[in-house]
Amino acid sequence: MHPVVALFSALGLAVTPAGPHKSPGLDWGECDGKPDGVVCATLTLPVDWARPHGPTFEMSVAKRFAGKTERRVGTLVFLPGGPGDSGMDRPIEGDRFSQEQLDRFDIVSFDPRTVARTAAPTCAPQPDRPPVVLRDQADFDAAVAANRDYWRQCRATSPVFDHADSATIARDIDALRQALGEPRLALHGSSYGTLLGQMYAEQFPGRVRAMVLESVFDHDLPLTEFVRTEAAALQDSFDEFVAWCGRVTETECVLHGTDIRATWRSILQRADGGTYRPLTSFEIASTPLGLLQTPRWPQFAGLIRQLDRNEPPPPPVLDVASGIFCGDFPAAVRDFRSYRRILKVAADAAPDVRYGAGMLAVSTCLGWPRPVANPPHRLAVRTDVPVLLINARHDPRTAYQWARHVAAELGRHGRLVTYEGWGHGSYLRTPCTIATVDRYLIDLAVPPPGASCPAAE
Structure with missing residues (x-):
């Protein structure tokens, strides 16, 4: 199962016959044994x-x-x-x-x-779908086809998928x-x-x-600016982590006194070569997202040391509820040439972390029908x-x-x-x-x- 697109479980789905809509009072009851109150x-x-x-x-x-x-x-x-x-x-x-x-x-x-x-909805993306970071026009076409096949499955099991x-x-x-x-x-x-x-x-x-x-x-952001600012935000947090590690002792940051950026570049290069399979290079590059958002700086330093020893971590959680997100976000990318330009925008904004979450958003919504229901404004x-x-x-x-x-x-x-x-x-x-x-x-x-x-x- 590819981690890019959210998988949902069917819980309580109900579609009733047509009739007038009302907003009745809520019939409150127990919450499956949850706390009192x-x-x-x-x-x-x-x-x-x-x-x-x-x-x-x-x-x-x-x-x-x-x-x-x-x-x-x-x-x-x-x-x-x-x-x-x-x-x-x-x-x-x-x-x-x-x-x-x-x-x-x-x-x-x-x-x-x-x-x-x-x-x-109950739907699963193809296990052999293209990677998040596409390599050529064939990958681009395959990603669009895989997304549309996935959405067809979702629509068949949830009436609200196109209204979310x-x-x-x-x-x-x-x-x-x-x-x-x-x-x-x-x-x-x-x-x-x-x-x-x-x-x-x-x-x-x-x-x-x-x-x-x-x-x-x-x-209210054009696609290119959305991707650039997402990448720049992650780069900024990476920079703050590096600065912190330089201020504290080795007890607090196990990478103190080392060239963290060079080590991280080496890790991403090894990821490109498949060292951490089954994790992709995008998944390795995305590991800072979870640890820097808390932030958990000591744990991130430990993860970098682990990766430098060629020990793969658990896969990061990269799920996106596409029914909601793609209804708000027009990933209007015509072809691989346009996609490659956006990829360069992210890389230029984030030389250490490469992508940010913006490229995941693009990959998730490639091929969504346009115009979207809730366009940026x-x-x-x-x-x-x-x-x-x-x-x-x-x-x-x-x-x-x-x-x-x-x-x-x-x-x-x-x-x-x-x-x-x-x-x-x-x-x-x-x-x-x-x-x-x-x-x-x-x-x-x-x-x-x-x-x-x-x-x-």
């Missing part, structure tokens, strides 16, 4: 919002009740990232929120269309709001979930009480309370440059807070980031322009 339900929604009286499906939802009901503020809806992450796991586990949030909010989330418990873009899921979120009986919502989007938040704020600005966009996805958001953006300055997945660009598009309807540290995801990093987000969501206290939080020591 957490309940689950399904919400019936139209497959296609352009046909609200047509076929329906069931969206799975979880809710954790506020710990201190007498001080309850309202409902906080968590918008999951990935795309492909389960949102239901967050209220069930309760691990993505401060204690004050757990006390003051009913916390609700959901599995978006095609994810986990919500109309997930972020603008459509935003409609689902508002139906969830109605079912919860809330006039307005507090929302917190993480990573790709920030695109769900942007689309919701654009379509339903009057229904936003407050919104946090953490690790901000920028939807300049945001038009007019919420009453400014949207709060928070992003690490050194984020290997969602570039700090993206957060600045989205904040500029929002203008007075947005406010960017910079976490002056490292990693993907900033909210629970420090007391400052926690307090900034909590005071905004609970008290509607908007930070001043230019606000920042220092890096964790």
Whole structure:
């Protein structure tokens, strides 16, 4: 099984006959033995919002009740990232929120269309499909054919596969709001979930009480710029790792005093020659993504030493929910010549790490029908309370440059807070980031322009 494209399990898929769409209250019940104070339900929604009286499906939802009901503020809806992450796991586990949030909010989330418990398709890509990094026109043609064959399988097992873009899921979120009986919502989007938040704020600005966009996805980028900035963000995090290793002792970084860049180049050259089979050179080049996003610098140093001894690591997780992502992202690459130009853009931006996540995105969506359902566009958001953006300055997945660009598009309807540290995801990093987000969501206290939080020591 190739790790590029997400594999889904069929859990609770249901298609009902045509009928009028309503947003009924949710019939909450037990969550398969999950903790007390957490309940689950399904919400019936139209497959296609352009046909609200047509076929329906069931969206799975979880809710954790506020710990201190007498001080309850309202409902906080968590918008999951990935795309492909389960949102239901967050209220069930309760691990993505401060204690004050757990006390003051009913916390609700959901599995978006095609994810986990919500109309997930059963489909598997060809085991012999071309590699992520294509070598010639024959590889390019084979990748397009393999993607289209895979999507045909997915469509046959999930009615929502062609209706899973972020603008459509935003409609689902508002139906969830109605079912919860809330006039307005507090929302917190993480990573790709920030695109769900942007689309919701654009379509339903009057229904936003407050919104946090953490690790901000920028939807208004040409393909080449998307790939370049993705690669540059990973390169920046690699540079920060190298600088850290030079500052600390050998006890903290096993590569202290060595030429890390030369060692890493040697590892990638060996990967090109097949030293780490069955892992491909792209998979080896992608290993920094998982370890730098936390960041786990000592572990990354240990991994480089392991690879330098020709010991292959476990394969990295490179799954992408293509039904969602390809509905938002036009991988408009005509042929291998155009593809090779994009590959060079990534390599020039990231001489040490080569690719970044952008080339995975291109590979995932090559051959998707055009135009996409939710094409990139300049945001038009007019919420009453400014949207709060928070992003690490050194984020290997969602570039700090993206957060600045989205904040500029929002203008007075947005406010960017910079976490002056490292990693993907900033909210629970420090007391400052926690307090900034909590005071905004609970008290509607908007930070001043230019606000920042220092890096964790």
